[in-house]
Amino acid sequence: MSASLNPAAPAAFPICENPAEQFLRSDRMPSIWCPGCGIGTTVNCFARALIKTGIDPKKVVIVSGIGCTGRVAGYMHLDSFHTTHGRAIPFATGLKLANPGLTVVVYSGDGDLASIGGNHLIHAARRNIDLKVVCVNNLTYSMTGGQAAATTPRDAITATSPYGAYEPPLNLPHLVAAAGASYVSRWTTYHVVQTMKAMERMLTRRGFSFLEVISPCPTLFQRRNRLGDGLDTMKSYKELGATRHNANLADLDMTMGGEIVIGNFVERDRPDYLEAMQAHLRAQLQEQYVDPYEHAEAESALELGELSCG
Amino acid sequence: MAKGSVIVRPERCKGCAFCVEFCPPRVLALSPAFNAKGYHVPELADPEKCTGCDLCGMYCPDFAIHGFRFPKPAPTAG
Numbered sequence: 373m374s375a376s377l378n379p380a381a382p383a384a385f386p387i388c389e390n391p392a393e394q395f396l397r398s399d400r401m402p403s404i405w406c407p408g409c410g411i412g413t414t415v416n417c418f419a420r421a422l423i424k425t426g427i428d429p430k431k432v433v434i435v436s437g438i439g440c441t442g443r444v445a446g447y448m449h450l451d452s453f454h455t456t457h458g459r460a461i462p463f464a465t466g467l468k469l470a471n472p473g474l475t476v477v478v479y480s481g482d483g484d485l486a487s488i489g490g491n492h493l494i495h496a497a498r499r500n501i502d503l504k505v506v507c508v509n510n511l512t513y514s515m516t517g518g519q520a521a522a523t524t525p526r527d528a529i530t531a532t533s534p535y536g537a538y539e540p541p542l543n544l545p546h547l548v549a550a551a552g553a554s555y556v557s558r559w560t561t562y563h564v565v566q567t568m569k570a571m572e573r574m575l576t577r578r579g580f581s582f583l584e585v586i587s588p589c590p591t592l593f594q595r596r597n598r599l600g601d602g603l604d605t606m607k608s609y610k611e612l613g614a615t616r617h618n619a620n621l622a623d624l625d626m627t628m629g630g631e632i633v634i635g636n637f638v639e640r641d642r643p644d645y646l647e648a649m650q651a652h653l654r655a656q657l658q659e660q661y662v663d664p665y666e667h668a669e670a671e672s673a674l675e676l677g678e679l680s681c682g
Numbered sequence: 683m684a685k686g687s688v689i690v691r692p693e694r695c696k697g698c699a700f701c702v703e704f705c706p707p708r709v710l711a712l713s714p715a716f717n718a719k720g721y722h723v724p725e726l727a728d729p730e731k732c733t734g735c736d737l738c739g740m741y742c743p744d745f746a747i748h749g750f751r752f753p754k755p756a757p758t759a760g
């Protein structure tokens with residue numbers, strides 16, 4: 373059924389294998405994720421999106437920061453980088469500018485991308501750097517014990533808000549759209565097909581693309597807030613998820629027990645960072661302009677052939 | 683006749699029951715038996731109704747199950 377599409381996968385890849393398997397470092401399974409954690413579900417969507425796009429996995433790079441979600445890079449059988457906390461986007465920016473032929477995916481948690489790394493997120497969106505950012509938002513810093521994050525809704529009980537959080541949370545789609553992102557969507561881990569399709573879209577379009585996936589952390593966030601286990605949370609997403617593709621982005625705040633507005637909110641074309649740089653410098657310098665990539669692309673194609681992942 | 687089936691890797695399963703709950707024809711159930719880590723693993727309770735849609739595979743956070751479709755039988759002559 374699932375013929376191997378990943379040249380990096382073992383040659384005699386068994387038929388009837390889980391389609392995600394070719395993109396996993398199987399020797400590292402089972403994962404460290406808790407029972408009912410939503411992160412693995414998003415990875416399944418991502419693997420299936422990779423297959424649907426038919427993209428050459430050798431040209432896909434995945435970059436994570438630190439956190440439970442930050443583990444994703446280490447579990448994927450792709451060229452992957454597990455960077456320092458909050459710095460996945462700067463690292464990915466460097467990769468993309470050094471080798472624009474790569475499809476660079478940033479896969480990390482809400483804390484990593486929007487709290488400690490929030491400034492990088494804003495500026496990558498502003499510059500429209502061609503990155504595909506998947507933010508698994510479990511509304512807390514899970515890996516360190518479930519502290520209140522910049523995304524924690526008001527009244528949520530966390531390790532650092534025992535009487536409930538009182539700070540207003542960041543509304544991530546609104547933030548990145550205002551900063552200039554060219555693609556913005558939000559789904560939950562219940563909405564697997566929509567999540568896969570959003571990932572597929574991000575992988576095939578150009579410009580800064582951002583997908584927020586609301587996801588359960590049953591061990592910390594759900595338990596402290598008496599929201600049941602992973603399955604209870606998935607069922608609540610089914611109830612609370614309200615698909616509104618043309619929603620007013622200012623109305624997308626996450627609340628405790630309130631509706632979760634989901635959808636594909638923004639899709640617009642504007643020159644990405646590289647296009648803007650090249651066009652501007654060409655116009656300014658005219659025949660003096662030397663495109664650094666004309667030469668570099670041929671070279672990096674050579675190198676890619678030699679560097680195998682794993 | 684069933685259109686498809688599932689393959690389970692019991693050693694990976696953490697018993698979350700996402701697959702059981704979100705299977706459209708609800709053909710799965712958690713087995714009363716335990717795997718080595720002490721989790722209940724899904725089994726096909728109503729195999730005839732499995733469509734091989736692989737939605738269980740998309741939901742499973744632990745890559746422990748996936749669905750597949752049987753090849754269509756070749757049309758018989760006559």
Ligand SMILES: Cc1ncc(C[n+]2csc(CCOP(=O)(O)OP(=O)(O)O)c2C)c(N)n1
Nearest residue numbers: 438439440441457481482483484513514515
């Ligand atoms: C510079 C630095 N500060 C703090 C930490 C501790 N730390 C590790 S993971 C993490 C938060 C992760 O939260 P998030 O990105 O939401 O990931 P999750 O675990 O929720 O998936 C923090 C604060 C660190 N590793 N490095």
Ligand code: SF4
Nearest residue numbers: 405406409440514589
């Ligand atoms: S602590 Fe929370 S986010 Fe981390 S693996 Fe467990 S359930 Fe998932």
Ligand code: SF4
Nearest residue numbers: 705733735736738749
């Ligand atoms: S393949 Fe589809 S029908 Fe069969 S068990 Fe999985 S979800 Fe149910």
Ligand code: SF4
Nearest residue numbers: 695696698699701742
């Ligand atoms: S979804 Fe996966 S981990 Fe959860 S019960 Fe089913 S097979 Fe086990």
Ligand SMILES: [Mg+2]
Nearest residue numbers: 481482510512
């Ligand atoms: Mg988090």
